[in-house]
Amino acid sequence: MYAQMVKTETNTAALTPEERAFQERIDADIKIEPKDWMPEGYRRTLIRQISQHAHSEIVGMLPEGNWLTRAPTLKRKAILLAKVQDEGGHGLYLYGAAETLGISREQMNRQLHAGKAKYSSIFNYPTLTWADVGTIGWLVDGAALMNQVPLQRCSFGPYARAMVRICKEESFHQRQGFDALIQLCSGTPEQKQMAQDALNRWWWPTLMMFGPPDGESVHSAQSMAWRIKFASNDELRQRFVDATVPQAEFLGLTIPDPDLKWNEARGHYDFGDIDWEEFHRVIKGGGPCNRERLRARIKAHEEGAWVREAALVYARKQAARAPAPKKTQTDEILG
Ligand code: 3HC
DSSP: OHHHHHHHHHHHSOOOHHHHHHHHHHHTTOOBOTTSOOOHHHHHHHHHHHHHHHHHHHHTHHHHHTTGGGOSSHHHHHHHHHHHHHHHHHHHHHHHHHHTTTOOHHHHHHHHHTTOSOOOGGGGSOOOSHHHHHHIIIIIIHHHHHHHTGGGGOSBHHHHHHHHHHHHHHHHHHHHHHHHHHHHHTSOHHHHHHHHHHHHHHHHHHHHTTOSOGGGOSSHHHHHHTTSOSSOHHHHHHHHHHHHHHHHHHHTOOOSOTTOEEETTTTEEEOOOOOHHHHHHIIIIISTTHHHHHHHHHHHHHHTHHHHHHHHHHHHHHHHHSOOOOOOHHHHHHO
8 A cells, every 4th residue: 555655656756768667667577687777866775775784784793693602502502603604694695786786895894884874773782691692583583584575576686686595594593593482481480581581672672673663764665666665664563563472472471562462453463652762872873782883893894804805815816817707698698
């Protein structure tokens, strides 16, 4: 309904012939590829969203990485290590997808390190106990999945294709988190309390991951018309709440929201007000761990300078030695 409304607005707007042809391709569900003509706003919107997404994956390695040396068993440590490495891989595919739009990875890193680029608010909260690791998998990866499954149909080819593998891996991440919580919740009363405490701290920040309420979402309408987004922030948030409440019941945990109740007429759960002041404070840099996260990223970048330099020198040497690559059929077509 909302998507329909946005589309109508776009149709009536004064579009140039190029823009109209572009919108028709989008409406016909034809993928846009990097060498195709695109409106500057489309390119900028994608760079903004994909780079923010990539930064979220990379910064998101930090809170869980914090528990790699303290995982309770060898099996949990191996799973966590694989998950954190997956997130690094997601960041790389996404930086790669953004680079096809004409921005370099170096530029994106500079924006992040200067505090000019955003990454998901959720990664500015601390991981205080082992239960936080399970809860991040269950809630944070669960919310990311709810938001990202539709992105596999995104109109921009490289982003859509990157999302296929990312979603498969996020699904494993969500399950490993839920599995860790099943174990804690069927353990001692202290373990169950630890899980409840983690849920209490992560619930509201997870709901904020979906972005501001629809009325304040500046980019949603245009992004939906361009098929970069398929559902509004509030729609996805509602879907997440509806899917997650029965999972909490299965675990025997209580969601920390006295206003949460099933609404028979709407066919959805009603839930309490989100503290949007907290959300704005966190995305402006005032969350509990913003400074620590940026410091860690800048340090890793500086300490990795020699690795990047060595890799570049090696690549140049290899290129100088190798015979010129044969042109493929795709090269001929693309010119
Ligand atoms: N944290 C930080 N900033 C946020 C935010 C959040 N949770 N939600 C919204 N914002 C920002 C937007 O980026 C925008 O700021 P900008 O104009 O400076 O870019 C502003 O708030 C207004 O929000 P809008 O609703 O207008 O923005 P969008 O239409 O871009 O919607 C979004 C926000 C839903 C996050 C959308 O960008 C999106 O779907 N992004 C792709 C998915 C993504 O980035 N996910 C990160 C989640 S974590 C993750 O993937 C890691 C995994 O391992 C768990």
